[in-house]
Amino acid sequence: MPIHSLEQLSNLKPNFDKIKKWSITNQVNGLYVYTKETYNSGLDFHARGFNPMTGLNEDAATGVAAAALSIVMRKSLTIEQGYFIGAPCVIDVLYVSNCRALVGGKARINQDDIFITK
Numbered sequence: 001m002p003i004h005s006l007e008q009l010s011n012l013k014p015n016f017d018k019i020k021k022w023s024i025t026n027q028v029n030g031l032y033v034y035t036k037e038t039y040n041s042g043l044d045f046h047a048r049g050f051n052p053m054t055g056l057n058e059d060a061a062t063g064v065a066a067a068a069l070s071i072v073m074r075k076s077l078t079i080e081q082g083y084f085i086g087a088p089c090v091i092d093v094l095y096v097s098n099c100r101a102l103v104g105g106k107a108r109i110n111q112d113d114i115f116i117t118k
Contacts, residue, residue: 005035009034009035016057074098
């Protein structure tokens with residue numbers, strides 16, 4: 001779900017109960033909201049992933065959604081996520097084909113670098 005700016009993205013106040021009900025009704029995992037504005041130059045998008053069905057309202061890194069976005073855009077992407085919950089991440093997606101993308105990246109949790117996938 002595209003959104004115009006980082007300011008709008010940061011000001012979102014998701015209704016997690018409604019997102020959960022909508023996700024169940026539509027058999028999807030939640031919402032992936034993104035903007036072309038980023039904090040770091042050279043990146044493609046800043047995103048937030050809301051998936052309250054998992055018991056975690058907001059994901060620090062949503063690799064499946066990032067891969068889906070890459071496939072829709074038909075190109076490799078670098079996406080920052082997790083900034084608004086204190087767990088900044090960079091997700092790298094290598095677009096392979098219209099049904100395949102490879103996901104990797106780096107997350108920072110408690111000031112320690114943790115590799116998600118390499």
